[in-house]
Amino acid sequence: MKRREFVKQTAASTALVSLGGLGLSSFSGKTKKITILHTNDVHSHIDPFGPEEGRNANKGGVARRAAVIEKIRQENSNTLLLDAGDIFQGTPYFNFYGGELEFKLMSMLKYDVATIGNHDFDNGIEGLLAQLPHAKFKFVSANYDFTKTVMDTFLKPYEILIKDGIKIGIFGLGIQLEGLVLKELYKETKYLNPIEVAQDMSRILKKEEKCDLVICLSHLGYDYKNEPNQVGDLSLAKATEDIDLIIGGHTHTFLKKPTIVKNRKDKNVLVNQVGCYGLYLGRIDFYFDSQKNKTSSGHTIIV
Amino acid sequence: MKKRIDILFSLFIFLMLLSSCKKEKHLVKIEGTRIEINESISGNSDIESFIKPYRENVRKNLDSVLAYAPETYSKRDGKLNTAIGNLMADIVLEQANPIFRSRTENTINMVLLNYGGIRASIPKGNVTARTAYQIMPFENSIVVVEMKGNHIKKLIEYLQKSQQAHPISGLKLTVDANFDIAKALINNKEIKDEETYFVATNDYLYDGGSEMYFFKQGGKSYTLNYKIRNAMIDYFKKVDTIAPIVDDRFTQIN
Numbered sequence: 001m002k003r004r005e006f007v008k009q010t011a012a013s014t015a016l017v018s019l020g021g022l023g024l025s026s027f028s029g030k031t032k033k034i035t036i037l038h039t040n041d042v043h044s045h046i047d048p049f050g051p052e053e054g055r056n057a058n059k060g061g062v063a064r065r066a067a068v069i070e071k072i073r074q075e076n077s078n079t080l081l082l083d084a085g086d087i088f089q090g091t092p093y094f095n096f097y098g099g100e101l102e103f104k105l106m107s108m109l110k111y112d113v114a115t116i117g118n119h120d121f122d123n124g125i126e127g128l129l130a131q132l133p134h135a136k137f138k139f140v141s142a143n144y145d146f147t148k149t150v151m152d153t154f155l156k157p158y159e160i161l162i163k164d165g166i167k168i169g170i171f172g173l174g175i176q177l178e179g180l181v182l183k184e185l186y187k188e189t190k191y192l193n194p195i196e197v198a199q200d201m202s203r204i205l206k207k208e209e210k211c212d213l214v215i216c217l218s219h220l221g222y223d224y225k226n227e228p229n230q231v232g233d234l235s236l237a238k239a240t241e242d243i244d245l246i247i248g249g250h251t252h253t254f255l256k257k258p259t260i261v262k263n264r265k266d267k268n269v270l271v272n273q274v275g276c277y278g279l280y281l282g283r284i285d286f287y288f289d290s291q292k293n294k295t296s297s298g299h300t301i302i303v
Numbered sequence: 304m305k306k307r308i309d310i311l312f313s314l315f316i317f318l319m320l321l322s323s324c325k326k327e328k329h330l331v332k333i334e335g336t337r338i339e340i341n342e343s344i345s346g347n348s349d350i351e352s353f354i355k356p357y358r359e360n361v362r363k364n365l366d367s368v369l370a371y372a373p374e375t376y377s378k379r380d381g382k383l384n385t386a387i388g389n390l391m392a393d394i395v396l397e398q399a400n401p402i403f404r405s406r407t408e409n410t411i412n413m414v415l416l417n418y419g420g421i422r423a424s425i426p427k428g429n430v431t432a433r434t435a436y437q438i439m440p441f442e443n444s445i446v447v448v449e450m451k452g453n454h455i456k457k458l459i460e461y462l463q464k465s466q467q468a469h470p471i472s473g474l475k476l477t478v479d480a481n482f483d484i485a486k487a488l489i490n491n492k493e494i495k496d497e498e499t500y501f502v503a504t505n506d507y508l509y510d511g512g513s514e515m516y517f518f519k520q521g522g523k524s525y526t527l528n529y530k531i532r533n534a535m536i537d538y539f540k541k542v543d544t545i546a547p548i549v550d551d552r553f554t555q556i557n
Contacts, residue, residue, distance in 0.1 A: 032328065046354055048342070059339065063346025063354065068338055070347060092361050092436050101357050108350060122442055166328060182510055212328050244330070258335040270333065280337050287332040 032164050032288040034213065035079040037069060040249030041276035042083070043090030043119065044102055049277075060278040062105050068281055069109055078163040081110060082170065084249035085117025085219035088128075090277070098123055099131040107136035113159050115172030115217040116141050117249060124185045125149050140172035140217060143197040145190035158201055166212045166288055169205030173198060173218045173236070175250055194220055194231050195239050202242035213286060214243050221251040222273055237261035237269040245284060248273040258284065365433040369539035372434075373546065377424040381468055381549040383478075387425055388470035390547035391438070391535070392416055396472045398534035399445045399503050402527050411447055412489050412500045413473030415458060416531075417513040420505070421470070430545060435535040443505035445529045449522035452496040457517035459487055468553070476553045485556060505531055 048061030073079050083106065088099045099120075106114070114137060120128055129150050132139075142157035158171035173194045177186045198216060205211045216236070224230035233248040241263050254275035261269045274280040376387040392414040400411050423437035450458070462469060463482045477486040487494055494500075499522070506526065509518045518524075539545070 031331070047358065048340075058342040061340060061346060063348075063350040064340050064344040066347035066350045067344055068340065089442075090440065092365055092433070093357065095436065095440075095442075096361050096364065097357065101354070105350065105353070108353065179511065182506055184506075212330070256337060270335065272335065274337060278340060280339055283336045283338055285332075285334040286330060287334070288328040289331045 030289075032166055033076055033078060034163055034166050034168065034286045034288070035072060035076045036082065036215065036245065036247075036282075036284045036286070037072060037079060038082045038084065038247045038272070038274065038282040038284075039065070039278055039280075040084035040219075040247065040273055041086040041117065041252050042102070042278045043086055043276060044088060044094040044099075045091055045277040046093050046101060046105065047091075049279075056277065056279060062109070062278065065278055065281055066105075066109050072283070073110075078166070080112045080161060080163065080168065080170075082215070082217055082247055083111055083114035084217050084247050084273070085115045085172075085174065086119045086249055086276075087114065087117070089119040089122045094122075098127055100134050103131050103134035107134065111137040112161060113138045113140055113170045113172075113217065115139065115219055116144065116155075116174050117219040118175055118177060118180050121177065121181045121185045121189075125151055125187050125189060129154065140170055141174055142171045142201050143192040143194045144174050144177075145192055148188035148190070151189070157197075158205060160205070160209055160211060166286075167210065168213045168215065169201075169209055169211035170215045170217060171198075171201040171205065173216060173220055175220050194218075195236060198236060198240045198243065202240060206242035212288065213245070216243050216246045218246050219249045222248050222253040222255075222271070223251075233271045233273070234259065234261055237263055237271055239264060240269075241265045241267070243269050244286075245269070246271045247282070252276040254280070365436065366431050368429045368431055369536065370430040370542050371544045372425050372427055372430050373544060375424055375427045376547060378418065378421040378468065383466070383468050383476075383553040383555060384471070384549055385421075385468045386547035386549050387421055387438070388416070388418065388468050389472070389550060389552065390425075390545060391421065391531075392470035392472035393547075394534055394538045395445060395503050395531065398538055399447070399527055399529060402529060403447055403501070403503075403525065406527075407525065409501050411473070411503045414471060414503045415474070415508070415515075416470040416505060417508055417515070418465075418467045418469045419513060420507075425545070430539050432536050432539075435532050435539065439532040439535060441507070441532075443507045443531050445503055445527045445531060445534065446506050446509040446518075447501050447503045447525040447527065448509060448518050449524070450500050450502050450518075451522070452494045452498045452500065454517060454521050455489070455494050455500055455502070456496075457520065458502070458515075459484065461515060461517060462553070471552055474552065477551075478553075478555050480555070480557050482555070 045060050046062050049056040049059050051057050087102050088094050093101050138159045139155050140158050141155050146152050161168045176191045202214050205214045218233050221232045223232040223234045233246045252275055253273045255273050258270040258272040263269050272282050274282040378385050378387050395414045403411050422440055475488040479485050508515045
């Protein structure tokens, strides 16, 4: 009890942040580090923006992103690269090549897992399927039921990856397509309630598969303050449990830092999104201590 | 000199878990950063050279000159109708009609697109396929809807309500200071309730996009499988100089 109070007090003090560098040595036992890199809503932005393009001027570019990712991988081989959808549509590269170049480049950058955004249906579900052979990474989607479409059996609801003995479960969630995408494009794709599906997924991944880390790749959008019935990442985080990180997209929200949300079990969930067009790369490092004999007391967040 | 990696944020979460003897690994710290991809980063050369042939092919296709624009045309240059919007709607009418006629022996009477769908201006100078891609980056195709005059009234009510320069062609609207209709004509004739009109739009709007629900309440629809953008490119190839103007197709009298 005493210890808990101590931790709480420390949490209240911002001084600890500036003291900063509590290095790995602060933790007893061998620490493992998993680096999660992520993008969303890249929208076929392959070349950097030109010098005349307003606030995006001279930013972005796949070749640069590749260089940054390569360097991070050299520092930590236990790195995952994820995308939260809307890979397609936004530059003539998509109009000319239908997403082929986007998928080939993401494969060269060694993306691990992505989910599907509404614009990824822009050349129809057949158009997406036709490009899948160019993707050497996996797609996850848990709340689109593709059973009655050509996509059936091509996508899994989740993937489990193991890095340095750490088991990472990743599932995907997509936005309601009706009213957003032409029916003739998404055809018989069925949209399922993302909160119900997320509860199911996180239970499977945390409880049954015993993942150490559960990540949701979401194309639901960050937050819908004025539309309480529309599920966004913040409301998803609050209504569920056992999700550690939600990597979002759709609303092109530029977060300077991840948002911390309390889930329904009062535990912390991180929600992040890095705007759009490949202007930023998100990075979240998870440190695990493999020591078994640990005493405890709630968590402390220092921002 | 900008920092190579712009770390805007660093977050630490220390977790000390309640369970004392489980075999799980304990999450002890989370750190979040955002890396800006900017000009201080030199690109990976393998990726660069992989993109190059694609880029060159796209550029070759996009930048060949198709027509000439004597002025810059922006969707902000008129209140209820704009030169660029008029051009787009007129192009749809002109380019879609031969196809529609050959398939149905009917003629498109009017066009309605949406103001929000004009995504860029036409800059003064050479008009290329890139211009068409910038104005119309979406893949929307032309749809023709059979509508009775009384349904056209819903369409007109929409225009009265939104008070925006949604591109129209074939329709002539005059409203008074209160946006009540002073005159509404299709092909310079009064609109008759029971008469059938053929209205061209795009599939997004036909599907209720921009709250244009009246299209679905109309009759039969015909999908032309002709993209708005391709109609523009085909038109630019046909003409030497474009010369759209703000005219009297949608005006307000006081």
